[in-house]
Amino acid sequence: MAVRIGFAGTGGIAGAHLANLVRIPEAEVVALYDVERERCDLAMRRLNGQQEQLVRPGGTEPRKLQAKVYTDFRKMLAEAGLHAVYVCVPPFAHGELEFAAIDAEVALFVEKPVALSIDLASQVAEAIQRKGLVSSSGYQTRYSEATDRARELLAGKTVAMALGFYLGGLPGTPWWRVQAQSGGQLVEQATHTVDLMRYLVGDIARVYSAGALRALKEVPNVDIFDVASTTIHFASGAIGNVANTSILGSGTASGAPAGVHILAHDLRLEVWGTTLKITSPGKTEEHRWTGNAMMAQDQAFVEAVARRDPGRVRSPYADAAKTLAVTLSAEESARTGRVVDVPKVPKP
Numbered sequence: 503m504a505v506r507i508g509f510a511g512t513g514g515i516a517g518a519h520l521a522n523l524v525r526i527p528e529a530e531v532v533a534l535y536d537v538e539r540e541r542c543d544l545a546m547r548r549l550n551g552q553q554e555q556l557v558r559p560g561g562t563e564p565r566k567l568q569a570k571v572y573t574d575f576r577k578m579l580a581e582a583g584l585h586a587v588y589v590c591v592p593p594f595a596h597g598e599l600e601f602a603a604i605d606a607e608v609a610l611f612v613e614k615p616v617a618l619s620i621d622l623a624s625q626v627a628e629a630i631q632r633k634g635l636v637s638s639s640g641y642q643t644r645y646s647e648a649t650d651r652a653r654e655l656l657a658g659k660t661v662a663m664a665l666g667f668y669l670g671g672l673p674g675t676p677w678w679r680v681q682a683q684s685g686g687q688l689v690e691q692a693t694h695t696v697d698l699m700r701y702l703v704g705d706i707a708r709v710y711s712a713g714a715l716r717a718l719k720e721v722p723n724v725d726i727f728d729v730a731s732t733t734i735h736f737a738s739g740a741i742g743n744v745a746n747t748s749i750l751g752s753g754t755a756s757g758a759p760a761g762v763h764i765l766a767h768d769l770r771l772e773v774w775g776t777t778l779k780i781t782s783p784g785k786t787e788e789h790r791w792t793g794n795a796m797m798a799q800d801q802a803f804v805e806a807v808a809r810r811d812p813g814r815v816r817s818p819y820a821d822a823a824k825t826l827a828v829t830l831s832a833e834e835s836a837r838t839g840r841v842v843d844v845p846k847v848p849k850p
């Protein structure tokens with residue numbers, strides 16, 4: 503079955519998904535919508551330009567994107583005969599798009615963070631569940647071979663501690679540095695680290711966080727914390743910490759710890775992207791894989807929709823909402839100075 507796909511939001515990350523989907527024979531991107539129409543045209547031109555550059559085995563034509571551009575999302579849902587929608591809008595723009603797609607009974611791929619409020623994410627998760635729709639979110643680190651191997655190595659082990667690091671620079675997208683629009687670095691970006699910790703260690707019960715704006719005060723429009731540190735209590739009893747910063751641009755983060763480090767008795771795993779480092783007494787091994795985790799994630803979603811098999815998705819919307827509940831609780835803790843119990847999502 504060809505899976506007919508539409509997009510809401512056609513900026514940076516949409517371009518990455520489009521480049522994957524055009525290589526998945528079962529996927530057919532037929533419709534694009536963005537509040538700025540020209541972003542749709544640009545995304546299509548860019549992708550087709552890249553496809554033109556491909557080496558063509560046996561002189562075959564590369565697959566091109568021939569989607570209809572819409573300036574009205576509900577019209578797209580009504581007309582385009584979609585099976586699925588990718589929602590690739592900035593964090594502040596979630597809500598109406600998801601509810602409209604759920605009304606139209608299409609499967610949903612919602613980029614992380616799935617919202618900026620636990621109530622909204624809870625309502626969307628419940629509505630998806632009521633209609634029995636396939637859903638996915640954009641936590642691609644769950645699909646890497648390094649993560650698979652780490653899970654195998656941790657099976658049956660008692661994890662004692664998890665340390666997470668997201669140490670980098672300030673992204674260029676203008677909404678990213680505005681707290682009300684992105685939710686801040688932990689909610690928007692280091693959420694990948696928190697999500698991978700949840701996938702490897704389990705649910706998080708309680709957080710205590712400190713955050714500050716120290717080095718980027720003079721940068722126009724920045725009102726997010728540029729450094730933060732979050733102490734984590736896992737439901738299992740393990741403890742953890744996530745350190746994140748956006749002050750290390752221009753290569754100054756190179757060589758700094760990255761990803762998630764898991765500690766069990768006489769075992770240390772460092773996992774991020776395509777790399778896994780395993781340290782045990784007297785032995786350190788480093789493994790690198792070449793797989794594309796985001797491609798695997800898009801493939802799994804398309805297959806889940808085509809075969810009506812939600813089990814292929816490793817990060818359904820409701821689970822992504824749990825990661826959001828952790829990061830928003832940490833933000834609340836940093837602002838109030840209190841330990842925060844992570845609320846259950848969907849709310850009981």
Ligand SMILES: NC(=O)c1ccc[n+]([C@@H]2O[C@H](COP(=O)([O-])OP(=O)(O)OC[C@H]3O[C@@H](n4cnc5c(N)ncnc54)[C@H](O)[C@@H]3O)[C@@H](O)[C@H]2O)c1
Binds near residue numbers: 510516592641
């Ligand atoms: N999974 C990943 O690794 C990853 C990487 C980058 C970005 N993202 C996520 O993807 C989301 C988008 O990021 P981006 O870098 O593509 O941003 P972007 O600014 O490049 O693109 C966002 C697009 O959404 C459009 N838009 C805004 N409001 C809209 C609305 N109400 N309806 C329709 N379109 C709307 C904008 O015009 C823009 O074209 C963010 O939540 C970000 O965290 C995920």
